[in-house]
Every structure is written in C-alpha cells, then in structure tokens.
Amino acid sequence: MAFIDGTALTVALPQLRASLGADLAAVQWVANSYTLALVAQLGGVAMAAGVGSLAASFQIGLALVAVLMTGGALTVAARR
Secondary structure (H helix, E strand, C coil), rough: CCHHHHHHHHHHHHHHHHHHCCCHHHHHHHHHHHHHHHHHHHHHHHHHHHHHHHHHHHHHHHHHHHHHHHHHHHHHHHHH
C-alpha cells in the first residue's frame, strides 16, 4: 500500500509543484511529510489489527480511505 501511495505522490508532484509555485526543495518537503505521516500511522493500524480481526480492520480502513478521498475530491471540486 505504501508503494501505491508513493507512486501516486510521484505522479502528482509536477502538478503540485506547478499549482503551488514551489521549488524542488519545497516539493521534497511535502513528499517527505506525506511519507512520514503515512509511516507514523502504521503503528496504530498494526495495533488495531492485532486487537481486533484483520478483516474488520481492513474494512474500517477501506471505509475511512473512501470517506477521506471523497472529501478531498469534493474540496477540489468546490474550489473550481
């Protein structure tokens, strides 16, 4: 999953750089911050999966990602 997130971030970097008007160093900070936030969540997710069932943890995570991605898409659509 982290590989897919990293790939999506790599694909989005040129557009992110253009829309923010940022230099390469600033975009690297954004990419590193995103990766750090992703890695920081792994401990909590692993603990939750250990306490409950793996299937329930997966379903909750999938629902959370769907809600957050929908919110992000609606935010982008509202700005246009």
